[in-house]
Amino acid sequence: MFLDAASGEPMDPVAREAYLAALEDGWADADRLYREGRRARMLLDAAREAVAEVIGARPDETVFTPSGTTAIHAAVAGITQSRSLRAGGVGGPRIVTGAVEHSAVLHAAEFTAARVGGERVSVPVSRYGAVDLDALAAALTTGGTASPAVALACVQAANHEVGTLQPVERAWELCADAGVPLLVDAAAALGRIPAPRYWSALCGSARKWGGPSGVGVLAVRKGTRFAPAWPEDERERGRSPGPVNVPAVLAAAAALRARESERDTVAARHRELVDRIRARVAESVPDVEIVGDPERRLPHIVTFSCLYAEGEALLLELDKAGFSVSSGSSCTASTLTPSHVLESMGVLSHGNVRVSLPWGITAEDVDRFLDVLPGVVAAVRAQAPSTLTAVAAAVATAAESAASEPEPTTGQQTSATAVVINALGRKCPIPVIELAKHIDDVPIGGTISVLADDVAARLDIPAWCRMREQTYLGEEPVPERGADAVAYLVRRDR
Amino acid sequence: MFLDAASGEPMDPVAREAYLAALEDGWADADRLYREGRRARMLLDAAREAVAEVIGARPDETVFTPSGTTAIHAAVAGITQSRSLRAGGVGGPRIVTGAVEHSAVLHAAEFTAARVGGERVSVPVSRYGAVDLDALAAALTTGGTASPAVALACVQAANHEVGTLQPVERAWELCADAGVPLLVDAAAALGRIPAPRYWSALCGSARKWGGPSGVGVLAVRKGTRFAPAWPEDERERGRSPGPVNVPAVLAAAAALRARESERDTVAARHRELVDRIRARVAESVPDVEIVGDPERRLPHIVTFSCLYAEGEALLLELDKAGFSVSSGSSCTASTLTPSHVLESMGVLSHGNVRVSLPWGITAEDVDRFLDVLPGVVAAVRAQAPSTLTAVAAAVATAAESAASEPEPTTGQQTSATAVVINALGRKCPIPVIELAKHIDDVPIGGTISVLADDVAARLDIPAWCRMREQTYLGEEPVPERGADAVAYLVRRDR
Numbered sequence: 001m002f003l004d005a006a007s008g009e010p011m012d013p014v015a016r017e018a019y020l021a022a023l024e025d026g027w028a029d030a031d032r033l034y035r036e037g038r039r040a041r042m043l044l045d046a047a048r049e050a051v052a053e054v055i056g057a058r059p060d061e062t063v064f065t066p067s068g069t070t071a072i073h074a075a076v077a078g079i080t081q082s083r084s085l086r087a088g089g090v091g092g093p094r095i096v097t098g099a100v101e102h103s104a105v106l107h108a109a110e111f112t113a114a115r116v117g118g119e120r121v122s123v124p125v126s127r128y129g130a131v132d133l134d135a136l137a138a139a140l141t142t143g144g145t146a147s148p149a150v151a152l153a154c155v156q157a158a159n160h161e162v163g164t165l166q167p168v169e170r171a172w173e174l175c176a177d178a179g180v181p182l183l184v185d186a187a188a189a190l191g192r193i194p195a196p197r198y199w200s201a202l203c204g205s206a207r208k209w210g211g212p213s214g215v216g217v218l219a220v221r222k223g224t225r226f227a228p229a230w231p232e233d234e235r236e237r238g239r240s241p242g243p244v245n246v247p248a249v250l251a252a253a254a255a256l257r258a259r260e261s262e263r264d265t266v267a268a269r270h271r272e273l274v275d276r277i278r279a280r281v282a283e284s285v286p287d288v289e290i291v292g293d294p295e296r297r298l299p300h301i302v303t304f305s306c307l308y309a310e311g312e313a314l315l316l317e318l319d320k321a322g323f324s325v326s327s328g329s330s331c332t333a334s335t336l337t338p339s340h341v342l343e344s345m346g347v348l349s350h351g352n353v354r355v356s357l358p359w360g361i362t363a364e365d366v367d368r369f370l371d372v373l374p375g376v377v378a379a380v381r382a383q384a385p386s387t388l389t390a391v392a393a394a395v396a397t398a399a400e401s402a403a404s405e406p407e408p409t410t411g412q413q414t415s416a417t418a419v420v421i422n423a424l425g426r427k428c429p430i431p432v433i434e435l436a437k438h439i440d441d442v443p444i445g446g447t448i449s450v451l452a453d454d455v456a457a458r459l460d461i462p463a464w465c466r467m468r469e470q471t472y473l474g475e476e477p478v479p480e481r482g483a484d485a486v487a488y489l490v491r492r493d494r
Numbered sequence: 495m496f497l498d499a500a501s502g503e504p505m506d507p508v509a510r511e512a513y514l515a516a517l518e519d520g521w522a523d524a525d526r527l528y529r530e531g532r533r534a535r536m537l538l539d540a541a542r543e544a545v546a547e548v549i550g551a552r553p554d555e556t557v558f559t560p561s562g563t564t565a566i567h568a569a570v571a572g573i574t575q576s577r578s579l580r581a582g583g584v585g586g587p588r589i590v591t592g593a594v595e596h597s598a599v600l601h602a603a604e605f606t607a608a609r610v611g612g613e614r615v616s617v618p619v620s621r622y623g624a625v626d627l628d629a630l631a632a633a634l635t636t637g638g639t640a641s642p643a644v645a646l647a648c649v650q651a652a653n654h655e656v657g658t659l660q661p662v663e664r665a666w667e668l669c670a671d672a673g674v675p676l677l678v679d680a681a682a683a684l685g686r687i688p689a690p691r692y693w694s695a696l697c698g699s700a701r702k703w704g705g706p707s708g709v710g711v712l713a714v715r716k717g718t719r720f721a722p723a724w725p726e727d728e729r730e731r732g733r734s735p736g737p738v739n740v741p742a743v744l745a746a747a748a749a750l751r752a753r754e755s756e757r758d759t760v761a762a763r764h765r766e767l768v769d770r771i772r773a774r775v776a777e778s779v780p781d782v783e784i785v786g787d788p789e790r791r792l793p794h795i796v797t798f799s800c801l802y803a804e805g806e807a808l809l810l811e812l813d814k815a816g817f818s819v820s821s822g823s824s825c826t827a828s829t830l831t832p833s834h835v836l837e838s839m840g841v842l843s844h845g846n847v848r849v850s851l852p853w854g855i856t857a858e859d860v861d862r863f864l865d866v867l868p869g870v871v872a873a874v875r876a877q878a879p880s881t882l883t884a885v886a887a888a889v890a891t892a893a894e895s896a897a898s899e900p901e902p903t904t905g906q907q908t909s910a911t912a913v914v915i916n917a918l919g920r921k922c923p924i925p926v927i928e929l930a931k932h933i934d935d936v937p938i939g940g941t942i943s944v945l946a947d948d949v950a951a952r953l954d955i956p957a958w959c960r961m962r963e964q965t966y967l968g969e970e971p972v973p974e975r976g977a978d979a980v981a982y983l984v985r986r987d988r
Contacts, residue, residue, distance in 0.1 A: 002530060007523045016517060023510060027707070029501045033809055034818035036496060066560030066708065069736035073725055104725070111725035213521070214560065214708040214739035231567055231598070231605035242563035245708035248742075315527050324528035 001365055002324045005208075006160055006188060006301055006356035011251070012210030018254035019212060022247035030246055031235065040246050047246075047253035054260050055186070055195045055202055057219035063236040064215060064249045068187045068205025069104045071216035074240060075183050075201045076108035076152065077229035078220070080116060083151040083181070092118035093151035096139045096180070098131040098166065099124055099344035105154050105185055106340070112229070118151070122344075128293040129164040129345045131155055136171060140178035150180045157189035157196045161328050161341040161354060162292030163274075163301030165193075172198035181224050191259040192267060192298055200224040209259050210359060211252035214245050259359070270299040270357050273366045277302045277355060284374045289467055291347045299357075303328070305342070306351035306377050307464065308433050313380045314353055321372050328352045329428070329456075338428075338456050348463035349456050350429040351377075417446040424485055428456035431488075432464050439470065439492055447473065447491050453484035461488040469494055495859055496818045499702075500654055500682060500795055500850035505745070506704030512748035513706060516741035524740055525729065534740050541740075541747035548754050549680070549689045549696055551713035557730040558711060558743045562681045562699025563598045565710035568734060569677050569695045570602035570646065571723035572714075577645035577675070578610040586612035587645035590633045590674070592625040592660065593618055593838035599648050599679055600834070606723070612645070616838075622787040623658040623839045625649055630665060634672035644674045651683035651690045655822055655835040655848060656786030657768075657795030659687075666692035675718050685753040686761060686792055694718040703753050704853060705746030708739050753853070764793040764851050767860045771796050771849060778868040783961055785841045793851075797822070799836070800845035801958065802927045803874045808847055811870045817863055822846045823922070823950075832922075832950050842957035843950050844923040845871075911940040918979055922950035926958050929984065933964065936986050941967065947978035955982040963988055 002010070011019075026043040028036035045059070052062040065071040080095060095109040099122045109120040123136045140150055155171040158164065168184055175182040181200035189196070191209030196202065201224060206215035218239060220226050230241045259266075274297075278290055287307035306314065311329020318325055328339030329352040338349030355369070419441045423431035431452040442448050450461060458475065465472035473489035496504070505513075520537040522530035539553070546556040559565040570589065578587045589603040593616045603614040617630045634644055649665040652658065662678055669676040675694035683690070685703030690696065695718060700709035712733060714720050724735045753760075768791075772784050781801035800808065805823020812819055822833030823846040832843030849863070913935045917925040925946040936942050944955060952969065959966035967983035 002522075004523075004526065004528070007526060008521075010521045011517050016514075020510075023505050027502075027504045028496075028498075028818075032498065032501060032818070032820065033806070034498070034813045036498075036818055066564065066739075067736035069727070070560065073735060076725075104727075107725040107727065212739075212741070213737065214742055216736075231570075231601040233563070233598075233601065241567060242561035242710075243707065245560075245706075247706070248708055248739075312527070319528045324522075324526070324530055326526065 001322055001369065002358055003355045003361075003369065004324050004326045005358040006354065007326055008205075008207035008213070009210050009358050011212050012255040012258060012359070014258040015211050015251040015255035019247050019251035022250040026246045026250055030244065043250055044244060044246050047249045050253040050257050051217055052219070054256050055190065055204065055217065055219055056197055057202065058222070060237075061221060062217065062219045063239045064244050064252075065218050065236075065240040066214055066216065066242060066245065068203060068208070068216040070240065071203040071205070071218040072102070072104045072183075072185060073108045074228075074230075075203055075218055075220070076105070076154070077112045078226040078239065079181050079183065079201060079224065080112045080151045081229045082225035082227035092116065092149070094118050094121050094139075094149050095152045095154065096121045096123060096136070096150055097154040098122075098136075098156065100129050100131075100159050100161070100341045101154055101156050102160055102185055102187065103340070105156070105183075109152075109154060116151075118149070125344050127345055127347065128296075129159050129162045129291075129341060130293065130296070131166050131171065133167055133170055133174065137174050140174055140180055150178065152183060153180050154183045154185065157184055157186040158193070158298045159292070159341060160188040160301075161339060162303045162345070163188075163298040164293040165296045165298065168196045169198050175200075188298060188301070191256055191263065192300055193263075206248070206252035206255065209252075209256050211255040212248045214248045215252040217252075266359060267299040270361075273357060273361065273363060274299065274302045276363075276366060277370065280370045281373065284370070285377050287467070288377075289348045289463065291342065291345065301354065301356045303352065303354045305329075305348040305463075306353070306381075307348065307467065308429055308436065309351035309377055309380045310427075310429055311350055311352045313383060314351060314376065317376045317380055318353075318372075321376060323369055323372065326354045326356075328354065338459055343459055346459065346462065348467070349459045350432065351380075417442060419446070419448045420487075421448065421450045423450055423452045423454075423457070424481060425453065427454050428460055430454075431457040432460045435461060435464060435490065436468075439468075439490070442492050444492050444494065447489055450488045450490070451478060451481060451485060452488065453482055453486065455484075457488060458486070461490065465490055495816055495863065496852055497849045497855075497863065498818050498820045499852040500848065501820055502699075502701035502707070503704050503852050505706050506749040506752060506853070508752040509705050509745040509749035513741050513745035516744040520740045520744055522740075524738065537744055538738060538740050541743045544747040544751050545711055546713070548750050549684065549698065549711065549713055550691055551696065552716070554731075555715055556711065556713045557733045558709060558738050558746075559730075559734040560708055560710065560736060560739065562697060562702070562710040564734065565697040565699070565712040566596070566598045566677075566679060567602045568722075568724075569697055569712055569714070570599070570648070571606045572720040572733065573675050573677065573695060573718065574606045574610060574645040575723045576719035576721035578612070586610065586643070588612050588615050588633075588643050589646045589648065590615045590617060590630070590644055591648040592616075592630075592650065594623050594625075594653050594655070594835040595648055595650050596654055596679055596681065597834070599650070599677075603646075603648060610645075612643075619838050621839055621841065622790075623653050623656050623785075623835060624787065624790070625660050625665065627661060627664050627668065631668050634668055634674055644672065646677060647674050648677045648679065651678055651680040652687065652792045653786070653835060654682040654795075655833060656797045656839070657682075657792040658787040659790045659792065662690045663692050669694075682792060682795070685750055685757065686794055687757075700742070700746035700749065703746075703750050705749040706742045708742045709746040711746075760853060761793040764855075767851060767855065767857060768793065768796045770857075770860060771864065774864045775867065778864070779871050781961070782871075783842045783957065785836065785839065795848065795850045797846065797848045799823075799842040799957075800847070800871050800875075801842065801961065802923055802930065803845035803871055804921075804923055805844055805846045807874045807877060808845060808870065811874055812847070812866075815866050815870055817866065820848045820850075822848065832953055837953055840953065840956065842961070843953045844926065845874075911936060913940070913942045914981075915942065915944045917944055917946045917948075917951070918975060919947065921948050922954060924948075925951040925982075926954045929955060929958060930962075933962075933984070933986055938986050938988065940986050942984045942986065944982045944984070945972060945975060945979060946982065947976055947980065949978075951982060952980070955984065959984055
């Protein structure tokens, strides 16, 4: 069962039909004067009007790009470029982004800012992942007055990983006061909730609303300056590099329209299903943290993290059981660091599972997942002992070698009030598992110090303390144990 | 009947089937670990192998982009960027291109060179449109030794407008000697002739081989330095911005494979059909110039220009008669200047028609076109009288006003040995039509001077002289008649 709609859904049957029809009538180059070209142009114009209406833009503000990523690249580069051309050399323009924006926004902002000698400024978020408006206001101004050095601000409509809605309307007011254009990445939101109304530029991706791959949308409000940052191209008002994929655009428009017409009904059903997941997961899976705003959220996304479980192992076990989900944990696929979203929120990063509901999912589907999940989590956690045996062996070896060394932090050392755990070289979630195993080795009021060099520990040990009501005292580097070695200090409170 | 295959064909049925199959099995994000993602990855890998085999590349040298245009942008920027990073400040890198490259190559080269403080250097072509190898060699070297300032050379496999094959293998040898990477734009050639074998980077577009919109291919040979000039993206080795459209890539691979298997048979048939068009057009349409190499050419493209006829009018009349062709003439659609290809070749630019044969065309189709063409050309030329009446009226008025002016070049003035024609403010082909009408007003050995401000006259008057065996003497500006006013001097020889 596919539960990763937020990464892109199968193409909606409506879109499939529209695509096939467009292969007959809309396959030609829409810039040509002959009949096939004119027909493609007519269809493209109709698709543009349909999409523009849904996103609350004028057709002449709306262009199609080859992907949501391209739309974001184009918007960030095009607006920044026009503003930095205008501002001249005021010390390099800044691009202000929320800390939990999609990686395409962060990469585009960093790349574009660097190219014009500026920098990206990150605005922190709450524990739920909502952008901090006071921090945003501060980033947009210098000493209380609008800063001419800020070229662009980027705030998503809703977070793609945890579903939290962003305060876009308030962000827009702050940007308007500061005279800074606001780019709203609405990729996770379009088709699921009403399109945001306040923005200078808006981006979306058809794959997220049941349209085909190969279509992004970029709307730029009249009056927003825009200077393309790529080679000259006369198509799509020069705002998208390369030709328009007319059949795919028609399919995208058909899907968006179809979804809009059912949106509120489906969203209400999804909201209930997500409520059910939130409740059942909290109740049936021990040691779990459900992340993201429980109320101000997208209807179809729910994310939770399971203590003492490895994210990739959860994904693979769920896949074996027939469920496809995604994860923001490190140690999944090619990423070695946890999701920047979870990191910015300061929540547990290991054992992470994102469930995002495809359009036609049923309550029975969700129940099947909920029936299987606790057993899968338990099985993944049960795999741990073998790993822990290896750890215990490593620790023992380290302790032995420590016996011949003067350095007291080597190995594991127990005293009345302090314990040192060696988890160096061990990946998440081992450091937290070791901490949990050994917390009772010190009396209440005593401290335990976990040596670790996996970056996820920085997130997971404080998160564990919060979940377990222990006190996290802080960290200190231990350079004599390695360049990345850090000691995390915890006080046992209960 | 669609005769503009070089702009992109309808999707091949094989590609349509592959796309529909991929919507079932290859719709998911190929970077995901679950079954749907793994299946998409397998299909994508298979498509990559198939395309790589056809283009003579290794799969790990081959990436997919959202279009042929994007592939070109990526190649030009990526290679230039890596070379200019390496070379440091040697006075700005140069990008050497043939004069008749696709506009996407010219725009990318100009944009990229400007961005790194360099420039594009254009290499002239022969009357047939083949790149001048001596000029290429000179552009690649400084005083006979390899120039470190040349970052990249771009030579297409074959010209997209007139079909002429380029001497790519010789160009490659010159580039290798000079230590300059060679980008070969093979968009017009792939699927029609064997893929070029000698290149540092190769680009193509699936639309040109019966694949879907939304797929370009970029191959970069091992050992060619490449530094992406866009925001970080882990997909497609960072060589294509944004995600891969897996279903479209599968369709593209299926189409390319199918075409390769029939290629030589179809090419032989097309070559005969083009020979027939070349012969019949020359025979049945008076005052026509067939452009491009008659032998070293793509099998499916033929281009000719009809004296005294307006390109856009030809296109529209052919469209009314049911034939869809393209034109490199100015005054078509939104362009106001003639095609840079025709201009660089120094051939007649008005009344231009490009016929490019779709895959399944029959001899009967071609004959129907050839039956209709002479009548259409005659009808378009016959429209001229009304225009010419207007011209004649304008000329008369000008002549009248000239009577009250001391300036002898005003209006039309006849003497024993010299005539001045006023075609100021008249668009192509009026200046040439006026020239043809009045050439007999001077005796053999006499001169005629055409005043014109349409840029196409610069191309068309010398071309007319060549076709008519008259001598073109040159041009001189006539600033007192307007900033763009030029007098073109012709000697009557027969």
